[in-house]
Amino acid sequence: MSGTYAALGFLGAWVGYGMALSGDWRPTAEALTAAxxxxxxxxxxxxxxxxxxxxxxxxxxxxxxxxxxxxxxxxxxxxxxxxxxxxxxxxxxxxxxxxxxxxxxRLPFALWQDDGRLKVVDRTGAVMSETILARHTALPLVVGTGANARAEEAVDLMASAPSIRSRVRAAVLVAERRWNLVTVEGVEIRLPEEDPKAALARVAQLQATKRLLDRDIVAVDVRAADKLFVRLSDAAAEQRKEMNKARMPKKRGTDT
Incomplete structure (x- = not known):
């Protein structure tokens, strides 16, 4: 019997060696161990x-x-x-x-729009998906080259003015240096590179006291610390022009 076992062992080893050389050992081992x-x-x-x-x-x-x-x-x-x-x-x-x-x-943190395409990014700015599902539509929106890497900064900036946060639709990174915020009505809030939170607080205060963002305007520029510039919509600008004309005194004619 010992001779028989030795022969079978030799035959099995030879078959295994042949399978290893041919690359067919894995399917056989898979089938045997599964069985x-x-x-x-x-x-x-x-x-x-x-x-x-x-x-x-x-x-x-x-x-x-x-x-x-x-x-x-x-x-x-x-x-x-x-x-x-x-x-x-x-x-x-x-x-x-x-x-x-x-x-x-990774947890979805914001939507990033770059070159017209929307992507879901995490807190670090890493792209997670280019498929936007319904549950992602409420995420903060950041726009522009490099805005994804600074998404946390943008979200923190928007949250710093809670009284107008619901009106802010997106944060746009300009020249990879500073932020503009865009409201749901399309008003652009132009913020400075240095201390944008303080500038945004000025806008929030003016909204509380003067209803600034409710007016017929397209842009608010608070990049200068001691000045504020407002750009009217075309219709509002034309109306203002006509009002100024009406207020101007007419020149009296002179006898010749």
Whole structure:
């Protein structure tokens, strides 16, 4: 019998060697270990809120015939980590037939508009998605080149004037140096590079006392610390021009 066992062992080793050379060993090992009770039966995903569970399962790349023993968890982890919504992830095997994926997601913080396209970004400005869902429409909007990297600064600026926050639609980064705020009515509030919060507080005070933003204007410029410039709409400017004409005294004719 010992000779028979030795022959079978030699034959098995020779077959295994041949399979290794041909590259066919993995499917065979997959089938054998799956049949032995290690077939993947469930994938549990923990910490899921924004990411697509289908995409996560696809990146783990298992089928109903896959063996848990043959799963490369590091490769699966790296593939899941490539999903923009995912900030950190671990993939574990729980024998005999479970895969557990634990992840931390990036949180959507703002919408960034650049070159006419909208993207969802996190607090650091990293792009998470170019698909805007209904739940993202209430996010603060920042506009312009480099505005995504300064989204937290823009949101903090807008929040510094709570009395008019609901009227501010977007923060626009100008020349990557300073901010303009745009109201839902289309009024542009031009802020200075230095201490924009103090300038915005002036606008909030004028709104409280003079209803500045309710007037027929298109821009408020508070970049100068001791001055304020207001640009009227075309209709308001024309009306003001006509009123000034009416107020001017008419010249009396002279006898010749």
């Amino acid at each position: 032995a009770g290690f077939r993947v039966q469930s994938i549990e995903i923990q910490g899921l809120a924004e990411s697509d569970s289908t995409e996560i399962v696809d990146r783990i790349d298992v089928t109903a015939q896959s063996s848990l023993m043959m799963l490369d968890v590091e490769r699966a982890r790296q593939r899941v980590a490539e999903i923009p919504w995912v900030s950190d992830v671990s993939v574990k095997k729980l024998y005999p037939h479970r895969i557990v994926v634990s992840l931390n997601e």
